[in-house]
Amino acid sequence: MIEYRNLRVALLGAGSVGAQVAKLLLEHGDELAARVGASLELTGIAVRDVDGPRTADLPRHLLTTDAQSLILGADIVVELIGGIEPARTHVLQALNSGADVITANKALLATHGPELFDAAEQVGAQLYYEAAVAGAIPIIRPLRDSLAGDRVRRILGIVNGTTNFILDRMDRDGGSFQDALATATELGYAEADPTADIEGYDAAQKAAILASLAFHTTVPLEAVHRQGITAITGAEIESARRAGYVLKLLAICERLADPVTGQEGVSARVYPALVSRDHPLAAVHGANNAVFVEAEAAGSLMFYGAGAGGLETASAVLGDLVSAARRHVVGGPGVAESTHADLPVLPIGSITTRYQITLEVADEPGVLARIASLFSEHEVSVETLVQSVAQAGAPARGGARSTATLVIGTHAATDAALAATVAAVAESDVVDAVTSVLRVEGA
Numbered sequence: 244m245i246e247y248r249n250l251r252v253a254l255l256g257a258g259s260v261g262a263q264v265a266k267l268l269l270e271h272g273d274e275l276a277a278r279v280g281a282s283l284e285l286t287g288i289a290v291r292d293v294d295g296p297r298t299a300d301l302p303r304h305l306l307t308t309d310a311q312s313l314i315l316g317a318d319i320v321v322e323l324i325g326g327i328e329p330a331r332t333h334v335l336q337a338l339n340s341g342a343d344v345i346t347a348n349k350a351l352l353a354t355h356g357p358e359l360f361d362a363a364e365q366v367g368a369q370l371y372y373e374a375a376v377a378g379a380i381p382i383i384r385p386l387r388d389s390l391a392g393d394r395v396r397r398i399l400g401i402v403n404g405t406t407n408f409i410l411d412r413m414d415r416d417g418g419s420f421q422d423a424l425a426t427a428t429e430l431g432y433a434e435a436d437p438t439a440d441i442e443g444y445d446a447a448q449k450a451a452i453l454a455s456l457a458f459h460t461t462v463p464l465e466a467v468h469r470q471g472i473t474a475i476t477g478a479e480i481e482s483a484r485r486a487g488y489v490l491k492l493l494a495i496c497e498r499l500a501d502p503v504t505g506q507e508g509v510s511a512r513v514y515p516a517l518v519s520r521d522h523p524l525a526a527v528h529g530a531n532n533a534v535f536v537e538a539e540a541a542g543s544l545m546f547y548g549a550g551a552g553g554l555e556t557a558s559a560v561l562g563d564l565v566s567a568a569r570r571h572v573v574g575g576p577g578v579a580e581s582t583h584a585d586l587p588v589l590p591i592g593s594i595t596t597r598y599q600i601t602l603e604v605a606d607e608p609g610v611l612a613r614i615a616s617l618f619s620e621h622e623v624s625v626e627t628l629v630q631s632v633a634q635a636g637a638p639a640r641g642g643a644r645s646t647a648t649l650v651i652g653t654h655a656a657t658d659a660a661l662a663a664t665v666a667a668v669a670e671s672d673v674v675d676a677v678t679s680v681l682r683v684e685g686a
């Protein structure tokens with residue numbers, strides 16, 4: 244029987260992920276010990292209520308409401324409480340006491356990341372957070388380690404399973420956003436209050452984490468441009484399909500040149516975007532996640548899998564636990580979070596993208612020329628134009644004139660120029676309505 248060094252692991256939280264982490268740790272303890280060369284002793288599980296409901300049977304003697312004592316006696320603290328407080332206080336206390344910390348807490352990292360990384364650096368501890376972005380999918384370690392010698396140019400992530408489920412459902416079965424949301428709620432994908440998912444807040448937190456890591460720059464959550472999917476209509480999904488696109492809520496992190504100064508900066512943004520049906524991200528269905536990374540030397544890589552789920556996310560936490568334990572065995576200080584590049588975060592107007600704009604217009608001579616001149620005045624080049632007349636020769640709206648639908652696809656331009664074009668088009672007296680404005684990404 245091999246005698247291993249003992250590492251004390253404190254678990255904070257026994258929710259859907261925490262309970263699975265405890266179960267795996269207790270069931271696979273011997274195997275994990277052989278892998279890392281140290282035994283991982285689960286010293287306790289801090290919970291709010293020791294009699295609360297659990298998704299797994301956990302030994303009662305391990306449950307405690309005294310998180311503080313548990314933290315102070317630990318080599319490694321696993322924080323799976325979620326939210327900002329008391330998680331922040333506990334994580335800081337753990338780091339300040341010299342313990343390594345593993346967290347799945349995207350909200351905490353996106354809002355207090357620099358404070359936590361500083362605290363870790365002060366004592367040579369390490370903060371691990373593989374489970375904070377895209378659940379089971381390994382993406383933090385590839386960005387931090389595997390691609391550390393490369394330069395990441397862009398990340399396109401489907402990092403929210405609820406919204407991917409909703410958009411995929413609308414694409415496959417037709418129907419409205421509200422219908423698809425109701426199905427997502429029924430099947431347990433959407434939470435009772437789905438705001439964080441459908442308004443893009445969850446994806447924005449993940450974008451801030453990914454951009455900070457990929458570009459060695461602190462990207463604050465407030466600098467992430469965010470737009471959710473609540474205004475997406477069945478007609479937009481159908482029109483996207485006819486044009487060879489699929490609509491996805493993307494978290495986009497990009498290194499790019501400021502169009503005015505030419506200086507290098509970064510962008511982090513979340514919005515629903517049209518993606519070609521040939522792009523690998525178009526094949527991400529249901530509640531799955533995927534992160535498509537474009538790096539200068541490695542080229543394009545895609546990481547795909549379950550973005551949520553207690554057991555799936557527990558896998559990522561256990562991976563971090565093994566890494567932390569191996570570091571304890573080998574010794575040496577933790578690797579500090581790298582923010583050396585310190586690039587400016589560019590506003591949404593400075594990014595380069597393409598728009599697809601749908602307009603209802605008067606079907607009369609000269610209308611197209613008027614609209615084309617508005618594009619030209621803003622130096623936006625039109626790539627495609629599809630006109631359809633709903634009912635040819637039908638009586639005009641209000642009895643005065645007939646109307647047509649125009650779908651205009653642009654070449655790449657700055658978002659500022661594209662947005663200004665849309666504003667000018669919307670004000671034109673030949674345009675009855677701008678019914679859809681979507682960005683095209685992934686080209």
Ligand code: HSE
Binds near residue numbers: 402404405550551
């Ligand atoms: N609510 C998230 C999702 C999972 O729908 O993907 C946790 O980040």
